Amino acid sequence: MFFRWDWLRPQLTVPIVPTLGPVHPDALTVSVFEDILRAADTGDFLPYDKDRRWGGEKDEKVLREDVVHQPEHTLIPTLSRRGRGTVKVFAYGLRDTVVDEAAELAAKLASTRDVAGARIVRPLGPETAHPRGTRIQLKDFTVRPCPAPDGSVRPITAWPTTVQTTFAPFAETMAAHGLAFLHTQMLAGTCGPVLTAAVERRIVGAIGPMEVLPDALGRHQLMPQYFAVLPEVRGRGLGRVLWRAAMCWGQFHGADYQLLQTEVEGPSDRLCRAEGLTSLGFSHTTQA
16 A cells, blocks of 8 residues: 555645545545556556546656655655646645645656646635635535525527527527537437527526446535536526536435535635535645
8 A cells, every 4th residue: 555544634624636636525535646646557447536527548647756755744746748738736734835746846857757837736725715726625414404596597408499490599609518518429429418408498507417426435416517618698596506506416416425626715605605515625736
């Protein structure tokens, strides 16, 4: 076993695992960290990796030989060859000096691996006074029934054909939110249902794909979705209606929970906080 849990566990202020992202707090075990090291050797997806939905090969892998694991801090670098390439160093540890050490390691590895990007990922606990970056939030479906959405939300396939055809221009407009990629997966028939909202027979909002998969403990997780509403129709509550419809879908299809990542103080962040989700902490990414 590579990792000593008595060293690593006190450093994990947020349940974030390199190459996997956020995991349920109960699934944050030494076995998960050992799994990502083994996956680095094989290049395979882990059975509970959310990215395996998209097929192909795992792009990001841990640089096992460059991991720094000490009693007071742990640095776990990853490499992605996408685009011009990026090295990320996940900086676990309670002392602020861990960021400087992570930056030095990231810069060195970016140079030796001949990639353009060098970044530091710093997990910050939920008690952080001035949060930055991405908030990790938990929606627990086992606590109470999800409120029914009050509005017209349907799977894209339930709309008349004339309405369905408006999804393509909507997706292109919201490409920065991942909707163009989602549309590609929809056309290929490789993803779950997509819930949509329409105004005047035109798609103006969407959330999906809707899929439930087991996590490392075998509990059922509603997978992350792409989620967007056209700017010109925001402020009407369509985002809340879409989100609630997605949560109802997840609960109905047996999900135990969902983990959401929201930009601090962004629209989705404010929505999730208003809906009473549990904040697990933050992930702040900076250039090395």
